[in-house]
Amino acid sequence: MAWYVDRAARVLVFVGGISAIVFIIGIFVFITKEGLDFVLGPLSLGEFFTSIAWRPTSNNPTYGALALIVGTASVTGFAMLFSVPLSLGAALFIAEFATGKTRETLKILVEMLAAIPSVVWGFVGMSIMNPLIIQIFDVPLGLGVLNAGLILGLMAAPIMTTIAEDALKAVPDTYREAAEALGATRWEVIVKVVIPASRNGLLAAVLLGVGRGFGETMAVLMASGHAINLPTSVFDSVRALTATIASELGDTVTGGAHWGSLFTLGILLFVVTFLINLTADIVVRGIRKK
Amino acid sequence: MVEVAGETAVVNGVPGPAYDEPPIIEVRDLSIAYRGKPALSDVTLDIHRHEIFGIIGPANSGKTSFLRALNRMDAFNTAMEVSGSIRINGKNINDWRNEYALRSRIGVVFPLPVGLPLTVYENVAFSPRLRGIRKRAELDEVVERCLTRAALWDEVKDRLDSLGSLLSGGQQQRLTIARALSQEPELLLLDEFSIAVDPVTTMRIEDVLKELRSELTIVLVTNLVQQARRLADRTAFFLMGELVEIGATEDLFEGDVKDKRTTGYIEGRFG
Ligand SMILES: Nc1ncnc2c1ncn2[C@@H]1O[C@H](COP(=O)(O)OP(=O)(O)OP(=O)(O)O)[C@@H](O)[C@H]1O
Ligand SMILES: [Mg+2]
Numbered sequence: 001m002a003w004y005v006d007r008a009a010r011v012l013v014f015v016g017g018i019s020a021i022v023f024i025i026g027i028f029v030f031i032t033k034e035g036l037d038f039v040l041g042p043l044s045l046g047e048f049f050t051s052i053a054w055r056p057t058s059n060n061p062t063y064g065a066l067a068l069i070v071g072t073a074s075v076t077g078f079a080m081l082f083s084v085p086l087s088l089g090a091a092l093f094i095a096e097f098a099t100g101k102t103r104e105t106l107k108i109l110v111e112m113l114a115a116i117p118s119v120v121w122g123f124v125g126m127s128i129m130n131p132l133i134i135q136i137f138d139v140p141l142g143l144g145v146l147n148a149g150l151i152l153g154l155m156a157a158p159i160m161t162t163i164a165e166d167a168l169k170a171v172p173d174t175y176r177e178a179a180e181a182l183g184a185t186r187w188e189v190i191v192k193v194v195i196p197a198s199r200n201g202l203l204a205a206v207l208l209g210v211g212r213g214f215g216e217t218m219a220v221l222m223a224s225g226h227a228i229n230l231p232t233s234v235f236d237s238v239r240a241l242t243a244t245i246a247s248e249l250g251d252t253v254t255g256g257a258h259w260g261s262l263f264t265l266g267i268l269l270f271v272v273t274f275l276i277n278l279t280a281d282i283v284v285r286g287i288r289k290k
Numbered sequence: 291m292v293e294v295a296g297e298t299a300v301v302n303g304v305p306g307p308a309y310d311e312p313p314i315i316e317v318r319d320l321s322i323a324y325r326g327k328p329a330l331s332d333v334t335l336d337i338h339r340h341e342i343f344g345i346i347g348p349a350n351s352g353k354t355s356f357l358r359a360l361n362r363m364d365a366f367n368t369a370m371e372v373s374g375s376i377r378i379n380g381k382n383i384n385d386w387r388n389e390y391a392l393r394s395r396i397g398v399v400f401p402l403p404v405g406l407p408l409t410v411y412e413n414v415a416f417s418p419r420l421r422g423i424r425k426r427a428e429l430d431e432v433v434e435r436c437l438t439r440a441a442l443w444d445e446v447k448d449r450l451d452s453l454g455s456l457l458s459g460g461q462q463q464r465l466t467i468a469r470a471l472s473q474e475p476e477l478l479l480l481d482e483f484s485i486a487v488d489p490v491t492t493m494r495i496e497d498v499l500k501e502l503r504s505e506l507t508i509v510l511v512t513n514l515v516q517q518a519r520r521l522a523d524r525t526a527f528f529l530m531g532e533l534v535e536i537g538a539t540e541d542l543f544e545g546d547v548k549d550k551r552t553t554g555y556i557e558g559r560f561g
Binding site for chain 2: 099174175176177178179180181182183184185188192193196197
């Protein structure tokens with residue numbers, strides 16, 4: 001009786017696993033194919049990576065993506081700057097200090113935070129943060145690196161907190177007991193035993209957070225000001241790679257150079273995200289080995 | 291062979307328990323419960339300096355709970371309620387300003403070796419570092435001395451920088467003993483230390499314990515009654531949360547008991 005249930009389950013799991021791989025490869029092939037004509041044709045790598053002139057619709061089009069790359073990098077970087085300490089702190093508190101109801105409530109809150117759709121975050125950026133930033137810092141516009149970074153950081157925090165907390169919880173209690181039996185205080189136990197033991201998991205959490213911020217589109221589009229610009233201060237507007245694709249793709253001629261250039265941005269995003277996730281994965285695998 | 295009460299006995303050239311001095315541990319009416327469910331009731335006993343004090347008893351008799359109360363490990367466990375009093379060196383352990391200072395003076399060895407996720411060296415250097423020892427030479431000295439005393443130095447001196455968890459089970463248990471010794475404890479608590487250790491290593495550790503007795507006081511919880519006989523000066527028999535019997539180990543093993551259940555357990559008729 002049981003054997004064919006087992007067989008069926010295996011087949012199902014196999015098909016599931018295979019189809020995930022097929023989809024990823026399929027997406028990559030599709031993006032590459034669409035971008036290929038452009039990459040082999042009008043693209044100049046020098047211009048792409050060093051010029052900030054992104055004018056795909058001009059009569060004399062130029063495709064400098066530097067401002068977009070810097071835009072994405074600055075927003076993500078700023079987001080991580082405050083989100084990483086915040087998330088790791090929250091994870092430490094939930095895993096090591098909070099007990100009972102507090103702990104459950106916090107976990108639910110973090111999960112709820114993760115469930116907020118990105119367009120809502122974008123809305124928060126435009127209609128709450130924007131006037132707030134204008135008022136507090138006395139600047140003409142509140143849409144820029146600061147706004148988008150804060151929003152992105154808040155969006156990436158739940159996933160980082162959840163994964164970091166899992167990593168901390170995976171440290172066996174016997175370690176904590178053994179260290180406390182040696183006379184270590186709670187802090188000494190955390191700093192000298194728990195964090196070193198969960199180092200890889202914490203790193204993976206950070207990398208996944210970076211990936212989350214990097215790939216986010218809607219909220220950045222709304223909160224960043226969407227202006228092509230190399231930022232010199234956190235109040236400057238910038239434009240992100242993702243947001244550029246989302247806002248321009250609808251206006252392009254299918255198969256044209258502009259279309260192809262957007263897919264090239266897509267390839268860039270895909271490769272970088274893939275690398276980030278791969279690093280996270282290798283790091284996580286490192287934990288299991290130990 | 292062992293003189294209980296009266297002057298200090300000398301066993302095999304090593305000074306024996308100091309029965310004429312005030313006890314190092316005085317336990318009075320100690321009761322322990324977990325969420326209201328009693329695990330140990332009304333235990334009163336004294337443990338003397340330089341004594342190996344054995345505790346035997348079947349599973350769930352409260353042996354581990356007793357040890358945990360001694361170094362206030364109940365602080366880990368909100369479900370654990372301790373009443374009565376425990377004095378160490380005449381001072382109630384609840385009067386310590388913080389339990390960390392108390393714990394740092396009590397070495398603990400758990401049933402299964404718990405190597406911290408650190409190298410062999412760092413496992414042993416952990417407690418000295420907590421005490422503020424920073425100089426490498428000083429740490430080297432402590433690490434070598436403790437590993438030697440735990441009969442492990444020769445086996446690990448070439449792999450001090452590999453992870454403690456890569457050692458064999460018996461080596462890991464000796465590592466935790468070395469780590470406990472690095473605390474320079476007055477008191478060493480051992481909880482069924484030989485549960486995951488082969489007989490040869492067990493004998494080596496037993497020899498180490500016999501030597502250590504001249505420097506410190508050992509409370510040895512064991513599930514092997516013969517181990518208590520080999521090591522303990524006095525032995526207490528716990529049964530289902532009750533202290534049934536306490537006396538000189540030889541007396542108990544020779545049938546000189548107040549309660550017949552003790553002999554029954556020693557002879558393996560139950561438990
Ligand atoms: N953390 C805990 N939470 C709840 N109950 C516990 C806990 N630890 C021990 N107990 C209970 O207390 C009683 C005594 O347990 P204890 O561990 O002290 O026994 P033991 O003599 O050490 O047994 P063993 O020989 O199996 O190690 C048992 O009934 C046990 O179920
Ligand atoms: Mg026990």
